[in-house]
Amino acid sequence: MSKIPLQFRHNGRDVAIFVDGGTNLLVALRELIGDMTPKFGCGQGGCGTCSVLIDGELHLSCLTLAETVAGRSIETLDGMKQGPNLHPLQRAFADHFAAQCGYCTPGMLMAAKALLDRNPSPSRDEVIEAISGNICRCTGYEPIINAILAAASGRVSA
């Protein structure tokens, strides 16, 4: 079967790859581009650890057909850090012990970024709603919610 050429923006950089028909965006990012930050969890839309932003909107990369992102802009956790510095959300996650095993963290951070990009000072309920599609089996969610609220209010160590 012939490969399909595909071009899109990946964390501000233009990329061009060849994908097989039916390849999902998660596989394209991890295996063809080498961005290992989005994780494979369930493959069903239930866990959220493959979350990425497509044109600023939160999507599940494992349920996105790769060729549908042609010409669009994809943001992953790999593009979140600001030069040598962590993004305030990453800093807050570290400060508030919001990552334990770390497997859900990339998805949690992208879901949190999608929220704060749209709503810089969310309520606690809005934070809970924003990460409701992301499963964490370690932390009990409270440290994650607190970290996102801290990042939103600027209460983050430098």
Next chain:
Amino acid sequence: MAVTVKTFASASEAAGALSSDRTARYLGGGTLVMRALNEGDVAISTVVRAQDQALTRIDASGPRITLGAGVTFARILAERDLAFLHAPARSIGGPAVRNMGTVGGNLFAPSPYGDFTVALLALDATVAVAGGFGARDIPIEEFLQARERQAGTLVLSVSCTRPASSDAFRYRKIARIKPKGGSVVTLAAHLPISGGRIAGARIALGSMAPTQIRARAAERALEGRSLDAATIAAAASAATEGTSPSDNALGSAWYRREIVGVHLRRLLSGQE
């Protein structure tokens, strides 16, 4: 196994490709078809897409609203004129799923999913489909009864009449995980009132049968009556009639039968 992806500019071309190939599935938001591909579903060898703007159109200005099949739940939530559909749209998935999942795809979502369709069934929606034979409108109940055979048809849009008041349309999804979780039971009620009495009651249930169904016995208990305690009790006790729920990890068939009447009573009496 790689699949062939066919992308068309118009919905009618996509409908033609879909109807002529038994192994083809239409890709909407991806939450059903990509999931099947990720699980290695070998029944799908062709994925059909259409980049037709008509499929993502919302017409919510008049008394009758039309939603293109490709309209996502996030877009419904952003539309002030569609406030009556916000509760069912919000009850689906997390934000990412609502950014992806579509009105048309929800019609095909198997139990325990398909909550938005429960709302559309209570609203007596019409489904516009295109097949090899051209386009036609099908009542949603008829569409759902023949859902197994609908894989070769392309849903273009759904339309329904706006409820007369916010009280006339009610929705409730029972889930174990909040705010996100699969449905134990989903209920929607459309209760048009004429001269103090219910005229044209529609009660729709999700996760109480292989597809979303109407609770006809409960509807009969409401029809022509005022919404008082005795009427509500009669409707609630009739809620299980005609249902055939199944067991899954979210709840057993027995449990679903036990609670559906309780939640219908709460829905009809306006309790939280």
